Amino acid sequence: MxxxxxxxxxxxxxxxxxxxxxxxxxxxxxxxxxxxxxxxxxxxxxxxxxxxxxxxxxxxxxxxxxxxxxxxxxxxxxxxxxxxxxxxxxxxxxxxxxxxxxxxxxxxxxxxxxxxxxxxxxxxxxxxxxxxxxxxxxxxxxxSAIYHQVPEKRTKILSNQDVKVLREANPVIYPERNVVDVNYQINIQDLHTNEAQQINETHPMRxxxxxxxxxxxxxxxxxxxxxxxxxxxxxxxxxxxxxxxxxxxxxx
Ligand SMILES: C[S@@+](CC[C@H](N)C(=O)[O-])C[C@H]1O[C@@H](n2cnc3c(N)ncnc32)[C@H](O)[C@@H]1O
CATH class of the missing domain: 3.40.50.150 (Vaccinia Virus protein VP39)
Incomplete structure (x- = not known):
C-alpha cells in the first residue's frame, strides 16, 4: 500500500x-x-x-x-x-x-x-x-454507485512522443469493508528503443x-x-x- x-x-x-x-x-x-x-x-x-x-x-x-x-x-x-x-x-x-x-x-x-x-x-x-x-x-x-454499477475491468491506452502506456484496471470488491482493490497492470513501451516494462500496483479504495x-x-x-x-x-x-x-x- x-x-x-x-x-x-x-x-x-x-x-x-x-x-x-x-x-x-x-x-x-x-x-x-x-x-x-x-x-x-x-x-x-x-x-x-x-x-x-x-x-x-x-x-x-x-x-x-x-x-x-x-x-x-x-x-x-x-x-x-x-x-x-x-x-x-x-x-x-x-x-x-x-x-x-x-x-x-x-x-x-x-x-x-x-x-x-x-x-x-x-x-x-x-x-x-x-x-x-x-x-x-x-x-x-x-x-451506492459501487453497489449499483459494480466496478469492472477497464483498459486505457495513452501515448506521447516517448512512450506508449497500456493500463488495465482489475477491481476486486470486498463488500464487508467498503473497499475495492484496484489492481493495475501497466505496460510501458519505449517508442525509441521498443523496450517494454511492466508495473503492477494495487490501489485499495474505500x-x-x-x-x-x-x-x-x-x-x-x-x-x-x-x-x-x-x-x-x-x-x-x-x-x-x-x-x-x-x-x-x-x-x-
Ligand atoms: C488519485 S491521486 C490524486 C492526486 C491529486 N490530488 C490529483 O488530483 O491529481 C491520489 C494521491 O493521494 C496520495 N496519497 C494517498 N494516501 C496518502 C497519504 N496517506 N498521505 C499523503 N498522500 C497520500 C497518493 O500518493 C496520490 O498522489
Whole structure:
C-alpha cells in the first residue's frame, strides 16, 4: 500500500492528461467562495503532481501541498509559482506550524484511507491545521454507485512522443469493508528503443455513504455544510461515482 504511486507516478500525468484540472479548480474555487469567501490559504492533502495546487495559486491562494509520494512531489516541485510549496508527508500525521483557511483533498485521496483509524487521524489532523471556522473540501467514492454499477475491468491506452502506456484496471470488491482493490497492470513501451516494462500496483479504495461521512465529521469536530456530486453539483444518486463534501471546523 505504501508503495502505490511509486512507479505509477512516472506515468500519472500521461494517464490523466484528459482530466480537466482547470474546470475542477474553478469548481473548488466556487465552493470556497460560497462557504468561506474570505479564504486566502489552502493546505492540499495528497497533492499528487500539483495540478490543482498550481491552478489554485494562480487564482491568488497561498497553497501548501502535502503528498506521500516523493516521486510525485519531485514532479510537482517543477511547477514554478512563489505561492505554492510542496512537502513529502503523510496526511494522517503531517505537522506544520501553520493553520489554513481551507483544506482540500481532491481526486479520491480520502478513499485511499481504508482504515477507520487513518480516517479519524486525518480528520483530526485537518482540524488541527484549520483556522477557526475553516472548511474541508474533499471528494470520495460513493457506496451506492459501487453497489449499483459494480466496478469492472477497464483498459486505457495513452501515448506521447516517448512512450506508449497500456493500463488495465482489475477491481476486486470486498463488500464487508467498503473497499475495492484496484489492481493495475501497466505496460510501458519505449517508442525509441521498443523496450517494454511492466508495473503492477494495487490501489485499495474505500467508498463512503453520507451517514458514514457525517459520523466521521461529528466524531472529529466538524459539521457537514454541503454535499453534492463532484463538479456536476447534482444530488448524489446510484449513478454518482464521486461525491464532494464540504465540512466546517467546529471550535471545540
Ligand atoms: C488519485 S491521486 C490524486 C492526486 C491529486 N490530488 C490529483 O488530483 O491529481 C491520489 C494521491 O493521494 C496520495 N496519497 C494517498 N494516501 C496518502 C497519504 N496517506 N498521505 C499523503 N498522500 C497520500 C497518493 O500518493 C496520490 O498522489
Amino acid at each position: 505504501d508503495n502505490n504511486f511509486k512507479l505509477y507516478s512516472q506515468y500519472y500525468d500521461l494517464l490523466y492528461q484528459d482530466k480537466d484540472y482547470d474546470a475542477e479548480t474553478a469548481y473548488v474555487v466556487g465552493l470556497i467562495n460560497t462557504y468561506s469567501p474570505a479564504s486566502k490559504s489552502i493546505v492540499e492533502l495528497g497533492a499528487g503532481t500539483g495540478k490543482h495546487a498550481f491552478r489554485l495559486a494562480k487564482k491568488g491562494f497561498k497553497v501548501l501541498g502535502i503528498e506521500r509520494s516523493a516521486d510525485m512531489v519531485g514532479i510537482a516541485k517543477k511547477l514554478e509559482n512563489p505561492q505554492i510549496e510542496f512537502q513529502v508527508g503523510d496526511i494522517t500525521n503531517f505537522q506544520v506550524a501553520e493553520q489554513f483557511d481551507v483544506a482540500t483533498s481532491l481526486f479520491h485521496v480520502i478513499s485511499y484511507l481504508t482504515a477507520n483509524e487513518d480516517l479519524i487521524q486525518t480528520f483530526e489532523n485537518v482540524h488541527a491545521h484549520l483556522k477557526p471556522n475553516g472548511i474541508f473540501i474533499f471528494d470520495v467514492w460513493h457506496s 467508498h463512503f455513504s453520507r451517514p458514514e461521512i457525517e459520523l466521521l465529521a461529528y466524531a472529529t469536530g466538524f459539521e457537514l455544510l454541503h454535499t453534492e456530486e463532484f463538479e456536476t453539483k447534482a444530488i448524489p444518486s446510484t449513478a454518482t461515482w464521486g461525491v464532494c463534501y464540504v465540512l466546517k471546523k467546529l471550535n471545540r
